Amino acid sequence: MNQADLSKLVSALRIAVKPKPRLFSCPEGPAGRLKKLRATVTALVKYERIELNYPRAEEAQGYAERLISDAIRNGDCHKHTMEMADYWLNEKQLVHKLFKVLVPRYQNYNSSFTRLVLGPKTYPGYFAGTAILELKGNPFPALQPETHNYHYWLHNVLLEEAKKEFRSAREDRNAGTTESVTAES
Amino acid sequence: MLRRAVLQTFRQGLAQSFFKRNAVSLSETTVTHQTVETSDEGGEKFVSTQKTGDESGNTVIVAPPEFRFMYPEFLPDPAMETRNRLKEKLERMDMLQRRSVIEIPEFYTGSVMAVTVSDANSPNKFARFVGICIQRGGSGLRAWFILRNVVEKQGVEILYEMYCPLIQKIEVLRLERRLDESLLYLRDALPEYSTFPLDMEPERRLNNLVVPINPLKVKLRPRPWLERWERQNLQGVEDLNLPQRFYDKAEKVAKPWEKYDLMLHYRKTIPAEEQEKIFAEVQSQLQQQELKRKMRRRRGSDNEQ
Numbered sequence: 001m002n003q004a005d006l007s008k009l010v011s012a013l014r015i016a017v018k019p020k021p022r023l024f025s026c027p028e029g030p031a032g033r034l035k036k037l038r039a040t041v042t043a044l045v046k047y048e049r050i051e052l053n054y055p056r057a058e059e060a061q062g063y064a065e066r067l068i069s070d071a072i073r074n075g076d077c078h079k080h081t082m083e084m085a086d087y088w089l090n091e092k093q094l095v096h097k098l099f100k101v102l103v104p105r106y107q108n109y110n111s112s113f114t115r116l117v118l119g120p121k122t123y124p125g126y127f128a129g130t131a132i133l134e135l136k137g138n139p140f141p142a143l144q145p146e147t148h149n150y151h152y153w154l155h156n157v158l159l160e161e162a163k164k165e166f167r168s169a170r171e172d173r174n175a176g177t178t179e180s181v182t183a184e185s
Numbered sequence: 186m187l188r189r190a191v192l193q194t195f196r197q198g199l200a201q202s203f204f205k206r207n208a209v210s211l212s213e214t215t216v217t218h219q220t221v222e223t224s225d226e227g228g229e230k231f232v233s234t235q236k237t238g239d240e241s242g243n244t245v246i247v248a249p250p251e252f253r254f255m256y257p258e259f260l261p262d263p264a265m266e267t268r269n270r271l272k273e274k275l276e277r278m279d280m281l282q283r284r285s286v287i288e289i290p291e292f293y294t295g296s297v298m299a300v301t302v303s304d305a306n307s308p309n310k311f312a313r314f315v316g317i318c319i320q321r322g323g324s325g326l327r328a329w330f331i332l333r334n335v336v337e338k339q340g341v342e343i344l345y346e347m348y349c350p351l352i353q354k355i356e357v358l359r360l361e362r363r364l365d366e367s368l369l370y371l372r373d374a375l376p377e378y379s380t381f382p383l384d385m386e387p388e389r390r391l392n393n394l395v396v397p398i399n400p401l402k403v404k405l406r407p408r409p410w411l412e413r414w415e416r417q418n419l420q421g422v423e424d425l426n427l428p429q430r431f432y433d434k435a436e437k438v439a440k441p442w443e444k445y446d447l448m449l450h451y452r453k454t455i456p457a458e459e460q461e462k463i464f465a466e467v468q469s470q471l472q473q474q475e476l477k478r479k480m481r482r483r484r485g486s487d488n489e490q
Contacts, residue, residue: 003322004260005454006253012456019265021448031442059448066447073457087445 008080011069014112015061022059037063040133042090044114045098049134051119057131061114063088064135068113071103105137112136117143252464255291257321258328258347259467260455276325277463281470283326283348288478289355294318295363295399297381298332300345301354311353314343315383319368323347333371335380340372358387362398364420373410374403374422 026032040060043050052060067088074081076099085095106113115136121129132143150156253260259280261273283289292298297317304312316332319342323329328347333340345352358381371379378401391397402423405414415425416435425431443449455463 002262002264002453003257003324003328004263005450006257008450008454009457009460010451010454012458013451017265017448017451019452021452030440034442034446062448062451066451070447084445084447088447 009073010066011073013062013065013069014110015065015114015116017062022055024056024059038088038090041067041088042094044133044135045089045094045102046091048138049132049140051130051132053126054118054128054131057116057133061116061133064114064133065112067098068102068106071098072106075099075103102135109136115143252468253460254293256464256467256471258324259463260324260460262324263453263455265452273325273463277467279326280348281467281474283350284471285474287352287354289347290357290360291396292318292321292330292355292357292360293362293396294321294366294368295361296357297359297385298330299354299356299358299385300332300343300352302345303351303353313383314341315358315381315385316341316343317368317371317379317381319371333368333379334383335376336383338376340376340379342372356387358385360390360396362396364398364400364402368421369412370403370405370414370419370422373405373412373414375406378403 023030024033024036026036028035036056037060040050040052040056041064044060044064050057067084070081070084076082076085082095085098086092089095089098102113113136115134117132117134119130119132134140134143151160259277261268295318297315299313299315301311301313303310314332314334316334318330319333321328321330323346326346326348329344330347331342331344333342335341345355347355401421403421404423405425408427413431413435414422415427415431416438
């Protein structure tokens, strides 16, 4: 039974966080794990959409979300946040990008800031397959097509009206034939 | 290996059989230190509720940010595998119920406290222990704290569970904080730093708004110690004066990357939004209880007059 650590205030992340972290096999050990994830997070902030193996993508997503949420909560004048940004982003112009571009973009977001999409899994390849990690609001075309079908779209409105017309025409025809049958009998 | 006096750590149930009922006040000199009044982490402490308006114009009750330091046991254990929202809610209700019966005051590691426990085996049915809080932990109804004192040259520590129904009274004799969150190094420090008279009177606070941080740096006894203090980043200890090989080994064994591990920090704490929700739920009842106690105290002092 442990008490929650009160030294830092963190924002809630809107991604599924697993209870235990994934340990990658690195020659440098745990320090090397963070070094590799740093490279991934830097690349994500730089290119806004990267394709990589799924386990690394999942771990880096957590760290990227934490970095952006800290930057939004505390701003760039907060010493601890700036230290974290300095550590996690290997290129220093990306620190400017984080605070000047990404923070205003995600200021009013109620969802997560990143999207993790499963990529192709080619045989023989790596067992876990690839994934595409991207920052939301990026300038590239969407990875997945829109699956929504709103009733107020014009073609849907026209189709609904056409259906109604067809049904009422069919009812009239049926009513006409039954009347003629009753008239005959 | 040197033989050392066995550290006697008790749970409150066993402690009764080891105490002399007429405690002799200790002749050891009390530690003189200067308390420096520094502002709390969250700035000035205020008791009134903060009311922020939401879009509809209704006031939303938000607890003051310092609540998380005053009542840390209301936050659940951050380990994700054992989280259960319903269990936590029921536990909070039980905690508030207990707090309505007995006053559990605000205290921190480094505060000197006196706890009275009901004890069937003692002549006056109560056992009182005074000590400095060296550590606190646990969440919910299992929240605990350890008090340490040196009684007749024997170091004694007792772990009290805050919500145990056997506890009759918890008094804070001196409310202050220290430079570290855990004072376990007092076990290896000179005894004068852990000695407090058993008949100590509660001290008046100079400033009700701010909890002072005592910048005392404690002197440790010569080695061997119970833990490798040079490997822990202790602020409240004087220079350890160890040979360089200790510091070299400490550097080799250290994990400096943990400072930057954002997900590790996330898994060890409760997010701010959840904290706000929990304290908003609990705050109005806690404030009502505090008001009632203040009224009772005022009425009591009026009756005396």
